[in-house]
Amino acid sequence: MNFIWVALGGSFGATLRYLLVITVLDLKTETPPFLGTILSNLLGCLILGFFIPFLPKVSDFSRCFFLIGFLGSLTTLSSISLEAIQLMSESKFLLASYYWLSNTVLGLGASLLGLYISNNIIFKIFNGVFK
Secondary structure, three states, rough: OOHHHHHHHHHHHHHHHHHHHHHHHHHOOOOOHHHHHHHHHHHHHHHHHHHHHHHHHHOOHHHHHHHHHHHHHHHHHHHHHHHHHHHHHHHOHHHHHHHHHHHHHHHHHHHHHHHHHHHOOOOOHHOOOOO
């Protein structure tokens, strides 16, 4: 049954990722086309970081639907790899390197920011309700 929750959560994450990408592409500015992927990865990392303190108490449903399905499809290494390879095929090696590193470094930073928000703001607002 868990695979159904993973698939359902994945459909929502993939849809949000798609909406972010097409929204960026519809801006019709000098915005790089891969900005939508960066935004979806950073958003997913921020959300993941926020929920790290809750992981020990997460149900199988939540783990399958939200963590594996939703966040797994919202943030994906395959899109980063494909877009980096496309940049390299255009001989934009430095840009491809910056793109790859920005996803990694900023993704880690977003996860840490989410963890900080969860531990230092949310827990204080609710005064230990989640303990």
